Amino acid sequence: MAKTKSKNFIRSIIDNDLRTQKNGDRVVTRFPPEPNGFLHIGHAKSICLNFGIADDYNGPCHLRFDDTNPANEDTMYVDSIKEDVKWLGFDWQDKLFYSSDYFDKLYNYAIELIKMGKAYICELDVEQMREYRGTLTEAGKNSPFRDRSIEENLELFTKMANGDFEEGKYVLRAKIDMASPNLNMRDPAVYRVKNAPHHRTGDKFKIYPMYDYAHCMSDSIEGITHSLCTLEFENHRPLYDWFIDELDIECHPQQIEFARLNINYTVLSKRKLLELVETKAVNSWDDPRLPTIAGLRRRGYTPGSIKEFCSRIGIAKVDSTVDIALLEYCIREDLNKNAKRAMAILNPLKVVIENYPEDKVEYLKAKVNPEDPNTSYRELPFTREIFIDHDDFMENPPEKYFRLQPGGEVKLKNSYFIKCQEVIKDQDGNIIELRCTYDQEAFCGKAADGRKVKGTAHWVSAKYAQDVEVRLYDRLFKSENPQSFDNYLDDLNPNSLTVLHNCKIENNLGNLNSGDGFQFERTGYFCVDKDSTSEALVFNRTVSLKDSFKIKKK
RNA sequence: UGGGAUGUCGUCAAGCGGUAAGACACAUGGUUUUGGUCCAUGCAUUCGAGGGUUCGAAUCCUUCCAUCCCAACCA
Numbered sequence: 001m002a003k004t005k006s007k008n009f010i011r012s013i014i015d016n017d018l019r020t021q022k023n024g025d026r027v028v029t030r031f032p033p034e035p036n037g038f039l040h041i042g043h044a045k046s047i048c049l050n051f052g053i054a055d056d057y058n059g060p061c062h063l064r065f066d067d068t069n070p071a072n073e074d075t076m077y078v079d080s081i082k083e084d085v086k087w088l089g090f091d092w093q094d095k096l097f098y099s100s101d102y103f104d105k106l107y108n109y110a111i112e113l114i115k116m117g118k119a120y121i122c123e124l125d126v127e128q129m130r131e132y133r134g135t136l137t138e139a140g141k142n143s144p145f146r147d148r149s150i151e152e153n154l155e156l157f158t159k160m161a162n163g164d165f166e167e168g169k170y171v172l173r174a175k176i177d178m179a180s181p182n183l184n185m186r187d188p189a190v191y192r193v194k195n196a197p198h199h200r201t202g203d204k205f206k207i208y209p210m211y212d213y214a215h216c217m218s219d220s221i222e223g224i225t226h227s228l229c230t231l232e233f234e235n236h237r238p239l240y241d242w243f244i245d246e247l248d249i250e251c252h253p254q255q256i257e258f259a260r261l262n263i264n265y266t267v268l269s270k271r272k273l274l275e276l277v278e279t280k281a282v283n284s285w286d287d288p289r290l291p292t293i294a295g296l297r298r299r300g301y302t303p304g305s306i307k308e309f310c311s312r313i314g315i316a317k318v319d320s321t322v323d324i325a326l327l328e329y330c331i332r333e334d335l336n337k338n339a340k341r342a343m344a345i346l347n348p349l350k351v352v353i354e355n356y357p358e359d360k361v362e363y364l365k366a367k368v369n370p371e372d373p374n375t376s377y378r379e380l381p382f383t384r385e386i387f388i389d390h391d392d393f394m395e396n397p398p399e400k401y402f403r404l405q406p407g408g409e410v411k412l413k414n415s416y417f418i419k420c421q422e423v424i425k426d427q428d429g430n431i432i433e434l435r436c437t438y439d440q441e442a443f444c445g446k447a448a449d450g451r452k453v454k455g456t457a458h459w460v461s462a463k464y465a466q467d468v469e470v471r472l473y474d475r476l477f478k479s480e481n482p483q484s485f486d487n488y489l490d491d492l493n494p495n496s497l498t499v500l501h502n503c504k505i506e507n508n509l510g511n512l513n514s515g516d517g518f519q520f521e522r523t524g525y526f527c528v529d530k531d532s533t534s535e536a537l538v539f540n541r542t543v544s545l546k547d548s549f550k551i552k553k554k
Numbered sequence: 555u556g557g558g559a560u561g562u563c564g565u566c567a568a569g570c571g572g573u574a575a576g577a578c579a580c581a582u583g584g585u586u587u588u589g590g591u592c593c594a595u596g597c598a599u600u601c602g603a604g605g606g607u608u609c610g611a612a613u614c615c616u617u618c619c620a621u622c623c624c625a626a627c628c629a
Contacts, residue, residue: 181557192627445587522588
């Protein structure tokens, strides 16, 4: 039985089917990607739905590759999809299937259809087919080949299968109703000739089944009970049902449609994602700016945060666009609780503490994760010369700026209070160094005389800091809905990636592996990028910390 | 001008005839060596609009309006 969490309409349907014993106690779902691109977070929604239902109702969820179009498909995508589903934490166990597993069965069922007089070989070309189909408001007209004899259909279909015909010349069509108001029912194509080699069956087959036929039949063959898909397939449901009914097959899965995921400031369509990769608008399928699972993973998103997001957005039938802020909330929530803290300076400003001895080093204790009651501690070397962030100093600050300023004082995180005595500039007037003094009696937020200092700055020892590269990501598109542009590529944000060199980070983080995530205190969440080498570390910014400091920086 | 679907807060989303959950966002206070976290408070007299049924309607009926999907030998 389902857990007592809020039910969406699909779970209600399943509960009802269980009550009426429509499929006995069976609940079987499936996630059916076509291996023609990388999975994105919209797929994660579907994965969480299908595998989540399977988990809760003790049924299997099949992973089935819908590989009926060899022209676009590739093993590389099969591999990436498997990796991504696994990474998200779902397990298809031994239920790994391919539509191509059923090509022989599907072929035989097609012969059945022909023998029943429910399918015929049509010689109309694409153009003519379109003309005969009619329009949204006018009925189509029957193909001149519609009434071929069963024998002739059989013979032609066999020849198609044998590879006697070139692509496009002959196609097997279901004989339904050219006047149907649902265009999908106007004698849809069932099989077409394709010469491209198939990633699994090679050149064994010359003809390949169309989605509408292959999908419902595959569901049925696998004993799927609930076939969940997105809204745009609503118009296909009558056809889904038609094949199964006409062939009089016992297992008749129920197709249920839900709204696909949209998120503002990005695009979620395989076609567009592929275009971004191919046109080099981004560097790869796992570019951290992309909403692909691989991109999010490299960006530093955790499986838990993505699953939490999918659970929070819900399942419904309304076309909707989720605010990217919710996704960011989910990763912050996860990382705030779980990420180790580190001090890193993105824009270093040197600070010399004049009253601190030249060669002295103190090792100051700092919590690895203050959110963890059992946190361990790390040691930070404190020296006369340190770096703070440029943003933490202003020569002419506005009201309510409580970071460092001339003559002002700040708390140094895990360390002493320092007071700014002098600002040093280069010939062009750029601030290049601060001369400060520290108060030995004011440490870790508390001053001996009880005085309150509002601002806190993070820092690293100039002597012991390690140089790293940091990549800052911003939204990939400038507007909320890039689709509203004639060409969504025109809306690309030219500043979606900023690379910072010479960032300074504490050097006692231990052995780092690609993917390791941290909170850089007061700055954001970052993770080690796979471009890192043992000499040169590269960090990706997953997401910044929330910042309620509203005053405009001059 | 055909068919299918959908309209509840800025964004998601519960609600299924008994008098508008929750989350994100936003705002304001408090705590805090992270302007983070956390805590508290506020945020739909109203459910696309109009009419009707009912003691009572977001929920039922009706008309209208808006939006999305469909004319690949893609999935």
